[in-house]
Amino acid sequence: MLTSDLIVRRLSEWGVTRIFGYSGDGNNALMGALQRAGTPEFVQARHEESAAFMAVGHAKYGGGVGVVTATQGPGAIHLLNGLYDAKSDSAPVVAIVGQQQTDTLGSGYQQEVDLHTLFQDVAVGFAQQLASPTQVPLAIDRAFRQALAHRGPAVVIVPQDVQEAEAAEPGQEHGHMPSSPVSTAPEVRPAEADLDRAAEALSPSRRLTILVGQGAANAWPQVEALAERRGAAVAASLLGKPHVDERAPYVAGTMGHLGTPESAVVLQECDALLIVGSDDPWTEYYPPPGSVPAVQIDIDPVKLGNRHPVDVGIAGDAAASLEGLLARLPEAEDRGWRERTVQAVDAGRRVAEARAAVEAAPGRVNPEAVFHEWNGRLDDDALVALDVGSSVYWYARQLRRGPVGGAHLSSTLASMGCSVPYGIAAKLLHPGRPLVAFTGDGALQMLGINELITVSRLWPGWEDPRFVLVVLTNGDLAEVSWEQREMEGQPRFDRSQDLPGFDAAAYARQLGLAGLTVTHPAQLGGAIEEALAAGRPAVVDVRTDPQIPLLPPLYQDRAKLEGIREAIGREDAERRSHALHLLDQYAGIELRLLGLEDDA
Incomplete structure (x- = not known):
């Protein structure tokens, strides 16, 4: 048995059933071990960055724990973006990375990088x-324990000659250093004194x-109970x-x-704030520092006050901490805040509906209407994958689901x-559930095009073939x-912003x-139904219309409107007229429905 066989065996002992990656001379011995063992399954991506995203x-x-492998040099470097995604969003991932032979290291050998x-x-x-x-069992075990304990990526670098050597326990x-493939999550109970305070x-x-x-992923019943007791937003x-x-x-x-x-509205008008399992960086949207009492619950004490x-x-589990607060907080007698919250939520939903109905340019669709159309069409078991870009705005504002x-x-x-890499990983985990992924054409051209090839390769093995990429x-x-x-007060820079045409359908x-191609909002419903029923x-x-405005909530930052308007005013005449018209429509809808016209 080679060291690479021992690595594969140890991964199986950790319960790993799937490894994402791309092969090369730096991890060929590991590929051989996977072939000999037959398990875990190896999933070949089109690029190492995508493979890392799949592991995340x-x-x-x-x-x-998601597991990814790559060869040395460029293959290893390509993993970084996905691994930073794991670190930033607290996802446990282990990377097994190849390296040149140990006796060449330091010589500037081909594909040598100080990994x-x-x-x-x-x-x-x-x-x-x-x-x-002999380092293999301990290194694999520690990598998994660290990834699980710290909720992020751990990396094991294995030179080629070590992979090819005879295994040694x-x-x-x-x-x-003997080791065992075991780990368990501690039960972090909140301190009674902290709950009292x-x-x-x-x-x-x-x-x-x-x-x-x-961090409150499994605590909605407790959040709901506390919100009901205190009339909270x-x-x-x-x-x-x-x-x-x-x-x-x-x-x-x-x-x-x-x-x-x-x-x-509810963050700026509250008189107390309870943060549960969140480390959200949009600090300008919190209440002004020191203006209201604030309590934070997080299983990681490093995040408190961050x-x-x-x-x-x-410092404690979200559900247990909320249970402790429920036992200590009296029921609110004054329900005026709940009435204000319901009023604001109702107005916000009317803003979303009105904006989704704003007419786009001829032959174009309002992107908000796309997400609005999906409301009610996603069952609770449906999986969703989002790309980064303007699609996140419309997802955040239009797609409403339960705590699923x-x-x-x-x-x-x-x-x-x-x-698309996220969607592939989700479908491999849950082949019997439908998945909908949303992306812009920029993100599609960056990686999605490549990984659609992977989808075309894998989908015949899925119990439910519904994988819809919008x-x-x-x-x-x-x-x-x-x-x-908005941020720079600059007109759009065409040379940096224009994308080449690409017929995704x-x-x-x-x-x-x-x-399927959609060029009119009336086609949306039929296209969605046809995609879900396609059998593949x-x-x-x-x-979609690129001039649909991406505005921050105006309750927070209405003053930026004039700067945006001035920047658009320096763009070409055809785009300027349409963009300013949409900007005024969007701002007007929010100001009118939130009752803020007098503050505009």
């Missing part, structure tokens, strides 16, 4: 280059807002969105620049190109175009998938 998706969609240094920043506590076969002699801080509140993040971070019931009349949706206006000053930090989880994107790193094709890197106008048909994966290429 595997972890995020509930598969446990240990390369991975030091991204690894959460463990990046180890092996020098002998560590003994009991001096200098050998938190209850004391929150009890006087009459306008409590609860901000929910992904609920807002969510982008990562927390899948874990709240957005159908509830007091749930104000996603906070932040890409969030809903009603979330800005984004917003808090009076009390509770199963919707993921590269949130904190915000890396384009993740949706492409918002507008020929523009739209989010950045609007950032240029025709490309899908070339791959043997279904391909489908690409729905929706030609």
